[in-house]
Amino acid sequence: MENHFDQLMNAPEGNVGLDFSVFDDPLAAEVSWEQMHEGGNSFETHKLQQISPQVMAFRPSLLIRIFPLIFLAIGLFLVGIAFFD
Numbered sequence: 001m002e003n004h005f006d007q008l009m010n011a012p013e014g015n016v017g018l019d020f021s022v023f024d025d026p027l028a029a030e031v032s033w034e035q036m037h038e039g040g041n042s043f044e045t046h047k048l049q050q051i052s053p054q055v056m057a058f059r060p061s062l063l064i065r066i067f068p069l070i071f072l073a074i075g076l077f078l079v080g081i082a083f084f085d
Helices: 002-010 062-084
Strands: 046-052 055-060
Touching: none
Parallel strands: none
Antiparallel strands: 046 055
16 A cells, blocks of 8 residues: 555646555545645655555654754753853
């Protein structure tokens, strides 16, 4: 099933051909697979990972996990400057 998601994600924009029979779920044909909003992030925020043969989930990428640490480091740096100055 993971290969089918790779094909979907790498399909040219506006040319998505998805075979719903691979999901073995009648609800898959009824769900909209279109983008909710145009545009979006220019960097990867989440990755689709297979948790078990029947379950796939979006997990935060490494960049998103590290991003808050940048603000923490800047804050600690400024506190250090104020303390030693």
